[in-house]
Amino acid sequence: xxxxxxxxxxxxxxxxxxxRIAKPILLIEDDATLNRLIISQLSRAGYNLKGVLRxxxxxxxxxxxxxxxxxxxxxxxxxxxxDFLQELQHICPVIVLTAxxxxxxxxxxxxxxxxxxxxxxxxxxxxxxxITRALDHAQxxxxxDFLKDRLQSLVATTMVGTSKVFDEVRRQIALFGPTDATVxxxxxxxxxxxxxxxxxxxxxxxxxxxxxxxxxxxxxxxxFESELFGHERGAFTxxxxxKLGLVEVAEGGTVFLDEIGELSLGLQAKLxxxxxxxxxxxxxxxxxxxxxxxxxxATNRDLVAMGAQNRFRTDLYYRLSRFVMNVxxxxxxxxxxxxxxxxFVRTRNFHRGVDKVLDDSAVAAIRTYQWPxxxxxxxxxVERAVLLSGEESAITAADLGLGIKAEPxxxxxxxxxxxxxxxxxxxxxxxxxxxxxxxxxxxxAKIAEALGISERSVYRILQTLKTRG
Numbered sequence: 223x224x225x226x227x228x229x230x231x232x233x234x235x236x237x238x239x240x241x242r243i244a245k246p247i248l249l250i251e252d253d254a255t256l257n258r259l260i261i262s263q264l265s266r267a268g269y270n271l272k273g274v275l276r277x278x279x280x281x282x283x284x285x286x287x288x289x290x291x292x293x294x295x296x297x298x299x300x301x302x303x304x305d306f307l308q309e310l311q312h313i314c315p316v317i318v319l320t321a322x323x324x325x326x327x328x329x330x331x332x333x334x335x336x337x338x339x340x341x342x343x344x345x346x347x348x349x350x351x352x353i354t355r356a357l358d359h360a361q362x363x364x365x366x367d368f369l370k371d372r373l374q375s376l377v378a379t380t381m382v383g384t385s386k387v388f389d390e391v392r393r394q395i396a397l398f399g400p401t402d403a404t405v406x407x408x409x410x411x412x413x414x415x416x417x418x419x420x421x422x423x424x425x426x427x428x429x430x431x432x433x434x435x436x437x438x439x440x441x442x443x444x445x446f447e448s449e450l451f452g453h454e455r456g457a458f459t460x461x462x463x464x465k466l467g468l469v470e471v472a473e474g475g476t477v478f479l480d481e482i483g484e485l486s487l488g489l490q491a492k493l494x495x496x497x498x499x500x501x502x503x504x505x506x507x508x509x510x511x512x513x514x515x516x517x518x519x520a521t522n523r524d525l526v527a528m529g530a531q532n533r534f535r536t537d538l539y540y541r542l543s544r545f546v547m548n549v550x551x552x553x554x555x556x557x558x559x560x561x562x563x564x565x566f567v568r569t570r571n572f573h574r575g576v577d578k579v580l581d582d583s584a585v586a587a588i589r590t591y592q593w594p595x596x597x598x599x600x601x602x603x604v605e606r607a608v609l610l611s612g613e614e615s616a617i618t619a620a621d622l623g624l625g626i627k628a629e630p631x632x633x634x635x636x637x638x639x640x641x642x643x644x645x646x647x648x649x650x651x652x653x654x655x656x657x658x659x660x661x662x663x664x665x666x667a668k669i670a671e672a673l674g675i676s677e678r679s680v681y682r683i684l685q686t687l688k689t690r691g
Contacts, residue, residue, distance in 0.1 A: 245270075245287065245288060245289055245290035245314075245511070245512060245514075246270040246271060246272045246287060246289050246290065247264065247269055247270065247271050247272070247289060247290060247291045247292070247293065247353065248271075248272050248273075248274070248280060248283055248284065248289035248291070248292045248293070249261060249271060249272070249273040249274070249292075249293045250274055250275075250276075250277065250280045250292065250293065250294050250295055250298065251273065251275070251293070251295045251319065252275050252276065252295055252297070252298055252299050253295070254275060256342075257273045257275065258273070260273070260293070260344070260349070261273045263346050263349075264349075264350070264353075267350055269353070272287075272289070275299075276298060276299060276300045276301075277298050277300050277301035277306050278300055278301075280292075280306075280310075284313065284509070285508065285509055286509070287509065287510065287512075288313060288314070288509050288511055289313070289314055290314055290357060290360070291314055291315050291316075291317065291353060291356055291357060291360070292310050292313070292314060292315070292316045292317070293316075293317050293319060293353075294306070294307060294310065294316050294317070294318050294319065294336075295319045295320075296318050296319065296320045296321075296327055296328070296331065297320075297321070303318070303327075303331075304327065304330060304331060304334060307331055307334050307335065307336060308334055308335065311334070311335035311336065312335075312464065314360065315337040315356040315357070315359065315360050316335070316336050316337060317336065317337055317338045317339065317340060317352055317353070317356055318331040318336045318338070318339040318340070319339070319340055319342060319344065320339055320340070320341055320342065321341070321342050325341070328341070337355075337356045337359065338352050338355065338356060340352060361431070361473065361474065381417070381421060382558070382561050382562050382565045383555055383558035383561055383562065384557075384558065384561065385550075385555040385556040385557070385558045387550040387554060387555055388550065388555055388558055391418060391547065391549060391550070394545075394547050395418065395421050395422055395425055395547075396425060398422060398545045398547070399421070399422045399423075399424075399425030399426045400425065400426060400427065401426075401545075402426070402427070402428075402516055403516075403544050403545055404497065404516070404517045404518065404519070404541065404542055404544055404545070405419075405422060405518045405519070405544075405545045405546075405547060406518075406519050406520070406521075406525075406542045406543045406544075406545070406546045406547070407419060407518065407519070407520040407521075407546075407547045407549060408520070408521065408522075408546060408547065408548050408549070409520070409522060409548060409549030409550070409551070410522055410549075410551050410596055411522045411595070411596065411598070412595045412596035412597055412598030412599055413522075413549045413550070413551055413552065413596040413597060414549055414596070414597045415480070415520040415522075415549050416435060416478065416480060416520065417597075418520075418547060418549055419435075419476075419478045419480075419518045419520060420433060420478070422476075422518060423475070423476040423478075423516075423518070426476070426516065428474060428475050428476055428516055431472070431473070431474035431475030431476075432471060432472045432473075432474070432475035432476075433472070433475055433476050433478065434468045434471060434472040434475065434476070434477050434478065435478040435480060436449070436450065436468055436477065436478065436479050436480065437480050437481060438479055438480060438481045438482050438483075438484045438485050439480075439481040439484040443486050443488065443489060444458075446485075446489060447489065447492065447505055448465065448467070448505050449467060449468055450467050450468055450469055450493075451467040451469060451470075451492075451502050451503065451504050451505060452464070452465050452466045452467030452469075452470055452504040452505070452507075453465050453467075453504050453505035453506050453507075454504050454505065454506040454507045455506075456506065457504070457505045457506025457507075458505070458506065461505075461506070464504070465504075467502075467504060469496070469502060469513050469515055470511065472515045473514050473515065474514055474515070475515060475516070476515060476516045476517075476518060477515045477516070477517050477518070478518045478519075478520070479493075479517060479518070479519040479520070480519075480520050481520070481521055481522070482519040482520065482521050482542070483521035483522070483523030483525055483528060483534060484521075484523075487533075487534075487535065490534065490535045490538050491535070491538075493538065494535060494537060494538045494541060496513050496517075497517065497538070497541045497542075498541065500512055500513050501513060517542075519542050525539050525542075525543075526539065551593075551596055552593040552596040552597055552600060553592050553593050557589070559588050559589065559591075559593060559600060560580075560585055560588050560589060562597060562600055562601075563580060563584075563585075563588050563600060563604050564580060566600070566601050566604040566605070567579070567580060567604055567608065567617065570601075570604065570605050570608055576613055576614075576615055577615055578608055578611065578615060578616075578617055579615060579616060579617065580616075580617050581616040581617065581618050581619075583618050583619035583620075584607070584617050584618055584619050584621065584622055586619065587619035587622055587624050588600075588622070588624075591624045591625075595644075599644070602644070603622055603623065603624070603644070604617075604622075606621075606622075606623065606645075606647070606650060607621040607622050607623070609647075609650070610623075610650065610654075612672070623644075623645070651673070651683065652683070654673070655669060655673075655680070655683055655684070658672065
């Protein structure tokens with residue numbers, strides 16, 4: 223005689239395609255017949271399922287491979303289900319399965335941390351929808367601050383430039399993006415390697431999932447491993463709870479490893495293991511986890527030369543360099559520098575009511591300058607120029623401060639000054655105020671008005687200048 227579950231399965235309607243997950247779903251159900259039926263139905267729906275009959279078997283299964291979701295029968299032969307739930311809910315989302323007459327237990331289960339509950343007999347459509355909701359919720363929770371607004375992502379990946387060498391970059395992004403292969407991006411510091419990495423992510427099937435950038439040059443070795451792979455509670459002093467690593471946070475998406483040439487040999491070995499086997503372990507963990515992410519790496523170093531000096535693993539280089547992209551330096555991109563400068567002026571124009579433009583002298587200066595700091599330097603120069611040009615609509619070559627000399631201004635003319643280096647905002651502000659003070663008719667109030675700050679702020683800056691003096 224067919225069960226209610228079998229009958230519902232036979233007439234089930236079309237449901238959404240299950241989300242892509244690397245980890246299995248663990249079913250803990252002591253009714254062997256129902257266990258087999260649920261596994262069969264969910265497997266046909268495209269889910270990866272593992273079924274056990276007891277809590278003891280569930281523990282072993284979790285040690286072998288951490289699940290993405292647990293379906294837990296609230297009554298088990300060797301363990302109280304609610305007690306077991308308190309352990310399991312720290313691992314992954316748990317959906318409780320309960321008999322119709324035990325609703326009060328299901329409510330208690332929700333208070334103890336269960337994501338949802340279903341009453342037996344279980345309808346297939348209801349079960350699949352509950353699983354989809356739980357996995358979607360887990361993905362959002364994992365991503366947290368790393369999930370960006372879609373519009374912000376598209377703005378961030380604006381590719382400005384029409385030079386032939388940059389058109390080749392676009393062509394390669396379109397070629398490599400749809401694949402799931404690792405990409406190694408080479409180029410000088412500030413050339414736009416992360417912009418290219420994000421564009422590859424946005425053109426891939428993983429675009430709807432998280433993009434997580436990791437700066438390999440700024441983290442201590444022990445901290446880096448914990449950041450990338452996460453750690454278990456008690457793994458080291460101060461580890462009072464489990465922490466998810468960035469690989470786990472980015473599940474389904476992309477991990478961008480910037481400045482990968484700065485990784486130590488020890489961390490290179492751990493990263494190689496992830497790339498070769500697709501698995502990793504949290505610090506202090508004993509369970510292998512699947513890395514359902516795409517890796518993109520970037521560096522301004524010569525990894526081949528570093529390999530010859532035993533400073534970079536050649537086997538890791540071969541794993542990373544299946545597809546290699548070279549991002550050209552700004553000085554090799556022709557008139558792209560002018561296009562980029564105009565783009566930065568439009569996006570960083572923070573003077574209300576003033577539409578900033580680059581005048582002819584500024585355009586000429588941008589074309590002739592070599593831009594050793596590439597796009598990053600150009601962006602910083604434009605930001606300062608927007609500030610220094612004040613309420614004037616035209617940004618001049620002198621505002622850019624690229625080494626163009628100017629005659630000292632007459633008392634009532636605009637201010638022009640240059641540095642022998644790229645100044646900080648504090649240095650610019652200090653010199654600006656000092657020059658205003660040399661004009662005797664500039665009071666503290668007038669300086670505050672010119673800078674767009676309060677008189678109290680001007681007073682504090684003057685006190686700092688006196689201290690430096």
